[in-house]
Amino acid sequence: MRIETRAIHAGRRIDPGTGAVTPPIHLSTTFERSPTGEYPLGYSYSREDNPNRHALQVCLADLEGGKEALCFASGLAVATAVVQGLEPGDHILAPDDVYWGLRNVIGVVFAKAGIQTSYVDMTRPDLVKAALRPETRLIWVETPSNPLMKITDLETIAEIARAAGPNVMTVCDGTFATPVLQRPLECGIDMVAHSTTKYISGHSDVVGGVLITRHDNYLFERARKAQHYGGGVPSPFDCWLTHRGIDTLAYRVRAHSENAMRVACWLCAHPQVERVHYPGLPGHAGHEIAARQMSAFGGMLSFEVRGDRVRAMSVVARCELFIRATSLGGAHSLIEHRASVEGRGTKTPDTLLRCSIGLEHADDLIADLEQALSL
Ligand SMILES: Cc1ncc(COP(=O)(O)O)c(C=O)c1O
Known part of the structure; x- marks a missing residue:
């Protein structure tokens, strides 16, 4: 079945107790044992497993073409669970422009864990190979990357990791692409x-x-322990809301991509715009790889305004339809001055504005940017 159908049916069933088509939210923290001590329906305590989380995990594993999925309370709780699975002396390879939150997880949360990290340009396989060490256990990739929209060739990275040995695990952060546009596990990546x-x-x-895995592996098992015993789990309502959102995922992502392509092309021709970062543009450094490994280019783009930081900030301040806020992926379009969000030490250019292109009409989004960019 196609992803549109699986998004609506995977992990879902008619509620056997009531016939409800929309699943109930199971708030119960605890589940009854049989007189002989078993848990006949498979659930004992909600931190360990819960019907809403279970259903969401089944659905997400299915959408990504994986063996199994583990849901956590946030995207960074996933990264935390993966890094927690490493041992002192282990080495991580991560992208030089990785989502800044991962840098904080590695450099702040695990500062004392004795884990080594090299940040490399993942678009350069020669640099990735050169940065490998005998202690390398994790290669973390993010494609498209946040906020520079760099594209990493997933098949090449998977090949490099395979050649480096069975204990070198690859994880792709596919947040910008979703399983609708990109299939890292089919490219040989171990986990998404x-x-x-x-x-x-x-x-x-x-x-x-x-976190979704293609196969059984030690880092996934350790992440499972972090979930069960560490307990950084999403609530039943969080799982229910997320699962409901997935119903329309394929259609939303395609509409986001179409809008972003139109806005990116329009920005390219604007005299006040220095550079546009969008992998759908033929001039983008990663366009060829993106065209091969993605079915569309997604709803995220960034652009560099001509001038300086003050000018970039003033463009954001003048937006009326784009909302000035961080995050991405919702129905409304968002814009942010990324360097000031990331703070000290960021590599993001001071004139760069990141946009999450929403589901409004592209003409209205363009009109808003036009008036915000006018001098
Ligand atoms: C690419 C990427 N990965 C991970 C995260 C972290 O996710 P969360 O905010 O759910 O912890 C973000 C958040 O913006 C992101 O953009």
Whole structure:
């Protein structure tokens, strides 16, 4: 079955107790044992497993073509669970422009864990190979990347990891692409991480994350322990909301992509715009790879305004339809001055504005940017 159909049916069933078509939210924290001590329906305590979380995990594993999925309370809780699975002395390879939150997880949360990290340009396989060490256990990729929209060739990275040995695991953060546009596991990547806060839930009303694996492996098993015992789990209502959002995922993501392509093309021709970062543009450095490994180019783009930081900030301030807010993947378009969000040490250019292109009409979005960019 196609992804549109699976998004609506995977992990769903008619509620056997009531016949309800829309699943109930199971708030119960605890589940009855049989007189002989078993848990006949498979649930004992909601931190370990819960019907709403279970259904969402089944659905997400199915959409990504994976063996199994683990849902967490946020996208960064997923990254935390993966990094927690490493041992002192282990080495991580991560993109030099990785989502800044992952840098915080590695550099702040795990500062004392004795884990080594090299940040490399993942678009350069030669640099990735050169950065490998005998202690490398994790290659984390993010494509398209946030906020520079760099594209990493997933098949090449998977090949490099395979050649480096069976203990080197690859994880792709596919948040910007979703399983609708990109299939990392089919490219040989071991696991996929998503912030479900974004396109997957799709309405800017629930924070969550998921780790999906292609096969049994030690890092996934350790992440499972982090979920069961560590307990960074999403609530039943969070799971229910996320699962509901998935019903329309394929259609939303395609509409986001169409709008973003129109806005990107329009920005390219604007005299006040220095550069547009969107992988759908033929001039984008990663366009060829993106055209091969994605079925459309997604709803995220960034652009550099001619001038300086003050000018970039003033463009954001003048937006009327685009909402000045961080995050992405909801129905409404968002714009932000990314460098000031990321703070000290960021590599993001000071004139760069990141846009999450929403589901409004593209003409209205363009009109808003036109008046915001006018001098
Ligand atoms: C690419 C990417 N990965 C991970 C995250 C973290 O997700 P969360 O905010 O759900 O923890 C974000 C958040 O913006 C993101 O953009």
